[in-house]
Amino acid sequence: MRLSVLSPSVVGALLAPALLLSACSGEVSVGGPATVERADLEAELSANMSGPDADQFEVACEGDLEAEVEATQDCLITFSEDGSTTGVRLVVTAVEGDEVEFDQILFIPAGEVADAVERTYADPGLTIDEVTCAGELVGEEGATTTCDIASSEGDVTVEATTTTVDGLVVNFDLTVVS
Structure with missing residues (x-):
């Protein structure tokens, strides 16, 4: 995949x-x-x-x-x-x-990060069975957590990295790491 x-x-x-x-x-x-x-x-x-x-x-x-x-x-x-x-x-x-x-x-609680990962990667048409994240994402620039996407098309690990924090909004990028 x-x-x-x-x-x-x-x-x-x-x-x-x-x-x-x-x-x-x-x-x-x-x-x-x-x-x-x-x-x-x-x-x-x-x-x-x-x-x-x-x-x-x-x-x-x-x-x-x-x-x-x-x-x-x-x-x-x-x-x-x-x-x-x-x-x-x-x-x-x-x-x-x-x-x-x-x-x-x-x-950001791990479940909220997982929901964001699922919404993001499901949009391109990927059928996702489950997303689990290793932990929360700290609202500090450069902080990271990883999430595993389980799919019938193959499994993928994604890293979420905090880019900015604006008030209570924590923005982050997602990068496929495996």
């Missing part, structure tokens, strides 16, 4: 380009030493959204964030218009008293 390199960039997470996460870090008061409650994390992320589409998303975190340096918690931001999702990984950088500071790292 022959597949070509795709360019220009494929938009992996189709959240509204005008929707911005206004800070790359955050700070929450926990009122105690143990954790930042899930609801507080969601409220903090929601409060940091700006732009004309700021009311058209939902933030859902997987759970509480431990109040210890290097603890992580993943949250998903889902755009209500089309259901597209961008992940935000919160990483604790400091804990001082009842204040917890954290960095925010954007990523």
